[in-house]
Amino acid sequence: xxxxxxxxxxxxxxxxxxxxxxxxxxxxxxxxxxxxxxxxxxxxxxxxxxxxxxxxxxxxxxxxxxxxxxxxxxxxxxxxxxxxxxxxxxxxxxxxxxxxxxxxxxxxxxxxxxxxxxxxxxxxxxxxxxxxxxxxxxxxxxxxxxxxxxxxxxxxxxxxxxxxxxxxxxxxxxxxxxxxxxxxxxxxxxxxxxxxxxxxxxxxxxxxxxxx
Amino acid sequence: xxxxxxxxxxxxxxxxxxxxxxxxxxxxxxxxxxxxxxxxxxxxxxxxxxxxxxxxxxxxxxxxxxxxxxxxxxxxxxxxxxxxxxxxxxxxxxxxxxxxxxxxxxxxxxxxxxxxxxxxxxxxxxxxxxxxxxxxxxxxxxxxxxxxxxxxxxxxxxxxxxxxxxxxxxxxxxxxxxxxxxxxxxxxxxxxxxxxxxxxxxxxxxxxxxxx
DNA sequence: CCATGCAGTTAACAACTGTTCTCTGTAATT
DNA sequence: AATTACAGAGAACAGTTGTTAACTGCATGG
Numbered sequence: 001x002x003x004x005x006x007x008x009x010x011x012x013x014x015x016x017x018x019x020x021x022x023x024x025x026x027x028x029x030x031x032x033x034x035x036x037x038x039x040x041x042x043x044x045x046x047x048x049x050x051x052x053x054x055x056x057x058x059x060x061x062x063x064x065x066x067x068x069x070x071x072x073x074x075x076x077x078x079x080x081x082x083x084x085x086x087x088x089x090x091x092x093x094x095x096x097x098x099x100x101x102x103x104x105x106x107x108x109x110x111x112x113x114x115x116x117x118x119x120x121x122x123x124x125x126x127x128x129x130x131x132x133x134x135x136x137x138x139x140x141x142x143x144x145x146x147x148x149x150x151x152x153x154x155x156x157x158x159x160x161x162x163x164x165x166x167x168x169x170x171x172x173x174x175x176x177x178x179x180x181x182x183x184x185x186x187x188x189x190x191x192x193x194x195x196x197x198x199x200x201x202x203x204x205x206x207x208x209x210x211x212x
Numbered sequence: 213x214x215x216x217x218x219x220x221x222x223x224x225x226x227x228x229x230x231x232x233x234x235x236x237x238x239x240x241x242x243x244x245x246x247x248x249x250x251x252x253x254x255x256x257x258x259x260x261x262x263x264x265x266x267x268x269x270x271x272x273x274x275x276x277x278x279x280x281x282x283x284x285x286x287x288x289x290x291x292x293x294x295x296x297x298x299x300x301x302x303x304x305x306x307x308x309x310x311x312x313x314x315x316x317x318x319x320x321x322x323x324x325x326x327x328x329x330x331x332x333x334x335x336x337x338x339x340x341x342x343x344x345x346x347x348x349x350x351x352x353x354x355x356x357x358x359x360x361x362x363x364x365x366x367x368x369x370x371x372x373x374x375x376x377x378x379x380x381x382x383x384x385x386x387x388x389x390x391x392x393x394x395x396x397x398x399x400x401x402x403x404x405x406x407x408x409x410x411x412x413x414x415x416x417x418x419x420x421x422x423x424x
Numbered sequence: 425c426c427a428t429g430c431a432g433t434t435a436a437c438a439a440c441t442g443t444t445c446t447c448t449g450t451a452a453t454t
Numbered sequence: 455a456a457t458t459a460c461a462g463a464g465a466a467c468a469g470t471t472g473t474t475a476a477c478t479g480c481a482t483g484g
Contacts, residue, residue: 008481012431031331034246036471048472050432057472110329117325117384119243128388158407159414169377172329176340195370202371206418220451224461248441259463260442269442
């Protein structure tokens, strides 16, 4: 059903993407609420007014960035949790997946971590919504596990939220490890991985003894 | 050793506090990186240049706010964790303590949650530092518990960080529950408390079976 | 092939920003 | 009582911001 969109719409989406990319870059050293529309267009090399052809405001652009960033996070979380029962190696692999994702999309991870509690209400809302959907999916994934037999829906959801939050915290810590001086970067990354792994293991233990 | 500071210095600290309070108020609907110095002085009713008598920049003010906000959070966390072994009632009481604190200092909680991953590096650093100190204290508190016998220092610290992060998440959720429309506020608050309590219980379970 | 639609431009606006310099009043020191 | 220190005021600066209007060129659909 996909129509090869004309040279016109193609160019439009190209500049739109350029605006998103430029914004994401500028947001490495500030938050969305201080991001100026002119700042973005200047970075792209386009007139300030062109901005309005794509977004109503920077808040609007922020919401679009949420879709993009959590769209890329989406498959990561699913595979992560589907491999996360309690076994040591599987947890290690899940943590590695997170680390790999942070390596691949650091700006996305930073954006979500920063704007989740940031100063722009519509963006917070969008992130909250997406994370709730993630938690729901994680819950469904958990429900299929034999370990979850006898669990109430509420308890499955509370564990799912615990997992999701834990993943975001871990991702943010990996990001911090990347940002510092390059010398001890590897050591810091290893340390984050080690701590996160053990926290996951502890949560997994709690999960197994939940129905006592 | 405390000298009754003169009428001069008293007035100075008064306006300084007024600047901090005004800033905290303005930060309810934006993040620090977009907070203007003029905006703050205007809210206090003081000349823009007066700002420089107290802070070098808004980032500097932000660091001062971290001290204030986490200074008020400090006793809460200590008492919270000292009452957090696994027993059901004690966990419930700890969660209530958090809820009470969020009720008492919502702006502080919002500020920390928002700027922890925010766009101003020195402020992020200050928060990171303070939270690391908290984790250290929690570790010391945990070490005295008989349940922690046989635990390595590293494992105690990783559990401490888990607790601290969990507290911040819970506090932020309580805040969100307060912010919405007043009608179902109580229900949302109860729900947050319930979920947080069970997550704490699960972590407590994992803690007890750590050495298997 | 021509008329229309629309992405992007140019110019201008009032309002705002951080920062500097100069000045004033008064509490504190001598 | 005279002098100093210093919190805060006032005015001015160059630069920035979001938004509006009228425009231009070109891909598109009739």
